[in-house]
Amino acid sequence: MKKLVGSLVLSLFVLPVYATDSADEKCNHIVDLDKQMQCLADYLDSLPRPRFSDRALKQNEVVVKDALNKITRLNGKYFEWKSDNRKDIGVIAQEVETVFPELVIIDKKTQFKQVNYAGLIGVLIEAVKELKKENETLKQQLGLSY
Template identity: 35%
Template sequence: MQDASNKKKSADSSNTEIAHPKKEYDFGGIQEFSLEKIEEGILEESIYLDVFAGSDIAFKDNIRPLENVLSSIANLNCITYDYNIEKYSNKDFPESRQLGVVAQEIQLVFPELVRNDKDGDLQVNYSQLSTIALQAVKELGSLLEKSNERISRLEKEIEKLKK
């Protein structure tokens, strides 16, 4: 029988309760875990993970802003693909259609986001790609603001010329 303190009401505030064997799991530090083991040992059938990483400024040295991301990502391709599960059956790839990037392309512009697995094949740190996306959005916002200011100036000049 599960402790009542480990039960959580659903988001719709109904009387439906979802039992959780533990409120929070802390794997601590920078470590790698087999999702298969996590699924079997903790989550039973489905994986619903939020990933948290140490990001406190106290942990960081040599801090520099990420700049000029738009020009860096211009030649990166976002793709859909199927894994070659027949050729790489040892990799336990999903059979469903995937969205992603090509590690070799990422490695050319952001080598810190790519590493080799135990077999020497390339892997991409998709969670850190979100930092690249965030910076790209900021840079686009800045370009949009500058473009809007220029458009306003040009519209005023056109109005003056009409008079």
Template identity: 35%
Template sequence: MKTNIRFVLILPLFIGFSSCSLDNEDGDVKTEICDNGIDVDGDGQIDCADSDCSEDDNCVVAGSDYRLKDNISLLQYGLAEALQLDAKIYTYKSDDSSEKRMGFMAQDVQSIMPELVSIDKSNQHLKLKYMNLMAVLVNAIKEQQKIIEANQQQIEMLICELEKQD
């Protein structure tokens, strides 16, 4: 008897799910179907070491060593792009539980940052590279921090001017 199991990983951003078929007789994973790059191979750890399941390196754990990369440059996306994103609450049409999910619509993100979207070759559905979105959000936070620090300096300067007037 086969049982379908869905593993849901909740991080600050919705990442996605992987499903696998379990053979109840011995408990071993017989088949893996990796969606969104998350590979659950039965060892109790979420990983992306299986090359069949990490096509987009769109996963929780990914190789990030300089020695693995070429053409490295600074990411230009940041606050302006992050402000254009509209987070949504939704349910999957194929999910009988009507469980509410949080995330973004790939079509919306594609119009802002096309590099964050890929096409599932098996069904032509769009997939969002949520892990890559984290780099954009870090840049947005850095930009906001610069604004905060500049505003703080301005406030301190204005306070000094007011104190001189007293």
């Protein structure tokens, strides 16, 4: 009974908020309740969500050094997904892995690599700060003040 209620809650309230055509097609045809629940849970787990970032949960904090140089080693790319030819923009996990191995994981089921895009934000913040400092130095050298 709990599984039935859980399935109803997921399918009636949660999934419609996040559903895409591919998610509907992926899970709706499954008749077995356990498999449908797993499909829905897997789909919901793949959705973007807030991440815990509280200092109380962390240790050994170190500011990312040379962030700008590291970021310039990555490439933002337009691409199409092979599964449905849907156009998208992102990075390639194998490229990210060469610079930030801690931001790439391998999916246990598919063995495909996944990028922790949210983790790139901290690096981008530090890269912007490096650019700002460089910009301020150049302004000072040129005698410009704003």
